[in-house]
Amino acid sequence: MTTGRRERKKAATRQAIADAALRLFLEHGYDRVSIRDIADAADVSTTTLFKHFTGKEALVFDMDEDREAALVDAVRQRPAGQSIVDALREHVHEHSLAIAAHPQIAEFNALVDGTPALRAYSERMWSRHADALSAAIAAEVGAESDDVASAALARFVLEIPAVLRGRDDPAAAVDTIFDLLRSGWEPRP
Known part of the structure; x- marks a missing residue:
């Protein structure tokens, strides 16, 4: 189109x-x-x-409107046979890692980290997507819309950008996070 x-x-x-x-x-x-x-x-x-x-904070995070739709689409439009966790892993690799590779990301992160209003807005921005992502996950697995497991998975996925900030190897961090989501937490040596 x-x-x-x-x-x-x-x-x-x-x-x-x-x-x-x-x-x-x-x-x-x-x-x-x-x-x-x-x-x-x-x-x-x-x-x-x-x-x-x-508002002023929204100017810093200008791509926010598209993120929710992309997250929901990653769940709803995944290929047949692909798990929700794998679809979300692929989505995060594609989108979050592209952001992490941006040449101004260190400056951007310093701006956000050094400005309390922006840190708070960033956290609220991501959590706003939790309901839509949780509902999409629940619908895909045939659960009630308030399913706690779907809500937890949505919240975990939405925390990934904060966990990636400042990591030397964000791709490995994404894989570690999704391995945890797939198989549960175990202490690492």
């Missing part, structure tokens, strides 16, 4: 705003940058900025 000119222009504006915000946050620090500064740097009005983002 091709995207129309209007949608492409909206997406370009959104990306320009997000790019300007991240650049300013990394250069000056989160608390020293105002919404007006970001709007000016992106050459848009503050009204336009707020049409694309709910």
Whole structure:
């Protein structure tokens, strides 16, 4: 499906705003940058900025809206015979590891880790997806929508980005986490 000119222009504006915000946050620090500064740097009005983002924290995590749908799709659209845990492992490898390999990830992590408002927003952002992911998992296994095992698996998967932060080998960390989810915890030598 091709995207129309209007949608492409909206997406370009959104990306320009997000790019300007991240650049300013990394250069000056989160608390020293105002919404007006970001709007000016992106050459848009503050009204336009707020049409694309709910607030200052959302500017840092500009891909949040797509993540929930991608997580749910990983469960619902997995190939026949593939387990939910394996589908989620594949999804995390594909998406989280791409983020971990970004050349600015160390700067981004330092920004988030060094800004209490961003750390709190990041944790809330991921936990917002827990209900949708849990419901998708429960539906796939024929469990009730409030199934505790489905909720636990969803929560564990959503904590992976926080666990990966600062790891020397994020791919190995992802595999360790999913091995734990598949076979249970055992102390490692």
